[in-house]
Structures are given as C-alpha cells and as structure tokens.
Amino acid sequence: MSRKIIPYILLLPTFIIITFFIYYPAAMTFKLSAYRVSPFGNRIMFIGLKNFKFLFTSQEYAHVLYTTLIFVSVTVGVGLVISLLIALLLNEKVPGIGIFRTLVFAPYAISPAVAGTLWAFLLSPAAGYVSYLFLILFGTQPQWLTSFPLALVSIMIATIWKNLGFNIIFFLAGIQSIPKSYYEAATIDGAGAAKKLFNITIPLISPVTFYLVIMNIIFTTFSVFGTIDIMTQGGPGGTTTTLIYKLYRDGFVNYRTGFASAESIILLAIMAVFTYLYFKFAQRAVHYQ
C-alpha cells in the first residue's frame, strides 16, 4: 500500500508546479480567447468566437501563416543539410578535432536574442561587416535587413547558424554509432564515398534525422521571436512576421490579450500535430544509445 502512495507524493511537487505554471495559464488562455480585454484588464467583454473568426478571415493572418511555412521549411531543410555536412567533416580524424567540435557547438549555447544582435550588427546597413565585405568583394550593397526577401533570408541565416550546434551533435552521435564493419564491407565491394554516404550513413541515421526535423520545426517556430524582434521587428512591411512574432506583438506591444490568446491557441493546435507525429513515429524508430 505504502509503495503505491510514495510515488504520488514524490510527484506532487512537480504536479503542483505544473498546475500553477502550465495548466492554469493554459486554461486562462482558452478562457481569454473568447474575450476582448483592455490593456490593464480592467475592462473585459465576452465576444465568443469572434477573435477566431477574425483570424481565420484575415488576409494578414493568412500571409503570416504563409511566411511561417516558408521560413520554417527552408530553415529546417537547409539547416539540416548543412549540419549533416559539417557533422561528416567533424567525424574525420584530424588533429585538434575536439577544438573544432567545441567551436561549432558554441552558437547553440547563446540565446536567440544574442544571435539576433550579432547578426543585426554584421548585416547592419552601411556600417555592418558583411555589408562592407559585399562591397569589396562583389561591388554591391544588398539591403539585408530592410528589403524583401533579403530580410527573411537574414533571419533564416541567423536561425540556421544558431541551431547548427544542436543538430551537428546529434548527427555526429548518429554517425559514430554506425558500426565500422558496414563501411569496411562497402569498401571491399568497391563503393565510393558518395555511395557510402547515400547507402549507409543517411539510411542508418534516419531516426536521428526524423527526431531533428521535429525538434527543429518546434524550436524554429517558437524561439525565433527574439531574433526577429532584434533584427527586423517583423518588417519590412510585415514580410518577416511569423506566427510567434505576431503573437508577441499583439499580446505585449498592442496589448490585445484576448486576441493574442486566440492566436496562441492556434499555435498550440499546430504544435500538437507535430508533437503527435513525433510520438507516433519517433518512439518506435529512434534508438537512444
């Protein structure tokens, strides 16, 4: 009997914390999404599903959804390919490989806001190093942060760079867990480097790849807001406004708590789909060694 109670008692503190900091706010979000709320919360008006109706019929929101889709798919796709290539390089036995690995992982340790600041500085019009480099090398001055579509590309670059470390570590672990004998056998059969990559490495690390795709989608969607806020503030003309950034603007700059709650529920629904996919497919495919 006591054995059955103790686990619950041990779980209780966690449960209490989760209730107050996750379940209760989440329940409030659902409630608030049906209201129009004044900035200080002193006036509140029940409007039913109007917030959702407005979102689903809004051209602007459709555009934000589209921007997010482009942003996330390109960032995750390109980011993973680059990460895999670097992971392959870091798998080579060269002197000082430990230092290279540490350096490559470093960007992951900094916050998205710091990454944004760094890149905003590098890409700053006229005064940035990258702008200067482009002037010397190519004789042009692209307006990185203030023109479409370069502003979105800049955010993508910053996000890819930021996520590299995380992806590389996982790819590296995946690659290193492949038994050497497979490659030896392939070499004897006369397979080249490319063949080995496509027929052995990539298929065998596919569980890792799947895990990374899902994780990347989730944190590219959620954590990019700091980067955007610092680099472009969603501009120019709203072309770098993603779902999470719009949610932030509506909630904490425009002080439309009810409307922002409705947006966060839509975001929650989208994320729920990915989490479901992850649990459905990844659990049986990924081996954590």
Added chain:
Amino acid sequence: MWRKLMVLSMILIFLVSFIFAAPVTIRFWHAMSGSRIKLIQNLANEFMKTHPNIIVKVQYTGSYNDTLNKTIAAVKAGNPPDIVQVYDIGTQMMIDSGIIIPVQDMIAKDKTFDINTLVPQARGYYTVGGRLYSMPFNSSNPVIFYNKTLFKKAGLDPNDPPTTWSEFIADAKKLTVKDSKGNTIQYGFTSGLIGWFFEQYMAVQDAPMFNNDNGRAKRATKAVFDSPAGLRIFNFWNDMVQSGIMLNAGPGWSNPRQIFMSQKAAMLLTSTSDVEMMLKAAKDNHFELGVMFLPHPSGVPYGGVIIGGASLWMINTHNVQKEKAAWEFLKWLAGVKPQIEWSTGTGYFPINKNAIQKLLYEGYYAKYPQYLVTILQLLMSNVTPSTRGGVVGPFPKVRATIENALGKVFNHEMTTAQALKWAQDQANQAIEEYNSLYQ
C-alpha cells in the same frame, strides 16, 4: 456594528500613523537605459538627502514597452510601483487604466506647486479633457542633425541648412556621393523607419492624426491621416529612398545613428534627446555638428512639432502616505536644479521654464547652440490640436501600422496612396476595437 468598525478603524489609523513616522518607501520604475540609469539614481539620491523621511527605490525596468508590460503585470498581481514612466503614446491607455491618480488632483491640493512653470507644450501634451494627468519628465522633439564638414565638402553653406522639403531633397542629392562603380559611399540623409516621424511631419503641416481634435476634445473614434498631408509625407519619404539619396536604416534608432556618426550619411532625423551623444560623436570623429528644424513642404501652413518622450504617472496604491511621498518626488523632479541636471546630461529639454531661463543666463545655450535649437523649434511651434499630438487608445498599434505601410511601399507591394489607406483602415479597426471596451 458600524460604530464598532469605525472605532476599530480609527485605532488602526492611529497605529498605522506610528508606523509611518518611519521613512516611507516608494518605488519608481523607469525606462531610461545606459548612462541615464546612473543619472536618475543620482537624482533620487539627491532627493533622499533633502527628504530624509522618504526612500525612493529606483528600478530600471527595460524599454518603454517592457516597463509598461511589467506595470500591467504588477497591477494584476496587486503590487504596482508608486511612480512609473510611461511613453507618450501610452497616455490614453493609462487614463483608461483605472489605476492612476491624475497629478492635477495632487496639484489642486498643493499650493506650493505652480503649474505655470511647466513648459506649455509638455503640459499641453499630457493634458486631456482639461486635466493634467501625468508629470512631464523626459520630453524631446525631432530634429535633423547634419554634418557641417560634409556640407562644406559638397559646396553647401553649412550655416544655411534647408528649410523646405524641396530644398532638403536638393541638398541631400548634392550630399550623396557614389564611387566609380556606382555604389553609394555617402548618403545625403538617413533615418530609421519610425512612425513617430510621420506624426511629426503631420504636425509640421498642422494636420491631425485623429478626429475630435486629435482625440483631445473627446475620445477619438477615427483616424484621419489618410489626407493630402499624409500622402505628401509618404511620397516625400518614398521618393528619397527610391532615388537613393536617403538610406532607410530600418526599424529602431541605433542603426541610423551609427550611419550618421560614421559619416556615411550627412543628415540624420532623430530625437533631440540624442544631442549629447551626437556632440560627443562629432568630437570623436572630427566633424562639425549642426542641428536644424524639421523641414516643411512649401505652400502648406506651418504647424510645428509635437513633444515626444515620456512622463511620470502616479499609481493609486490606496496608501495616502505613499501618494504624498510620490507627489513630493515628482514635484522635486520638475524643479529647476533636477531639470537642469537631467537636461544637460541627456538632451531632453527641461520641462521647467525657469530651468531654461537659468541655462540661458548662465550662457549654456551660447556655448552649446545645438541645445538651443532643440528648444527653439518647440517654442516656435504653434499650439494647435495637431501640434499638441494625437491621443488614442491603441496608439502603439497605429504607429506600428504606419511603419508597416511604409515598408510595403518600399517593397513595391503597394503604392503610397494604397498603403496610406490600408494603414488608416487598420488604425480604424484598432480604434473601434479599443473604444468598444469603454462605451
């Protein structure tokens, strides 16, 4: 029953008054970053020296936006600060918040404070419906800084800066320098993509942003900036960007400053609160700094500029002692000495007339004429509903929408007329939504 309660509460008040013989602690949240954190702390320290029974806990709480968010959260949690600094465009929101004490109420009770010492433009901005709601503190207005050295190089008279839009464009053209490959190595002009400047150019043309006398006669219900004046601004801005004489530095204030300070642009539109920074930069980078008024389109009656910046709001904490202490501090901050310290340390102009007078007599403005220009531009503005500035609940959204609209013009997504109409529709939607809560 009631008598018992009365007696009990009397005893309680009696006891509480004993507790309050001890120093009263008030909390003051502000949004002034960098060297200004220290400057404000020093002001508070001076105040505490002369007012030993009041302790002011000063806290820098991030940007204007962060500070307002923290205040909202603190109000909801029942633990708000006693004084909070809120940006100009938060005025209507604060009035509607139901948590503030209008400073007019404190002034009415305090014969020692002369409201007429406040600079009329600053006082006018924070007066809505005939009541002064908050104490002006850091007030600025927009000016154009220019590089006199580059003016000379371009063959322009550095002591005759442009005054009209057409002169401004002509000079900016002459100040734009390209290399042999056609790349611009020096721009005539730069500025951030900041909605505040649009509002200022509206005031320059004496055109309102909102109906009902810019929201000052009664609550504004419609945006009216989609007007010939508004379109003129969009065209002026866009023409300069498209013709390559102006570098659009994107959102925020720091990029355009950097560009100007590193002499990659000859003119910069920014806030007067940058005077101190610009004087220092000019010295470090060896160029001569000039300040000019905002140019205006010819053939349009001149209005003036609106003050920007922020003011200090008193939060109703239902604690009379704290309210009194907070008012003492606000009153002191608006005094001559603190205003001089604050103004000369930043570039915000003093909101106390006597402080301006004192600086003038002491020869400060003769030594730093750049500071004088910033004040003169304001004092030479006509006081009309347009130059007193618009008041509307969702002002942050309106400002951002105008920035967004200009971005759409620069992206060739919309024409200037389309973008302006789009912005006004968005603004109207936001105003309607906000106002529906207060009907």
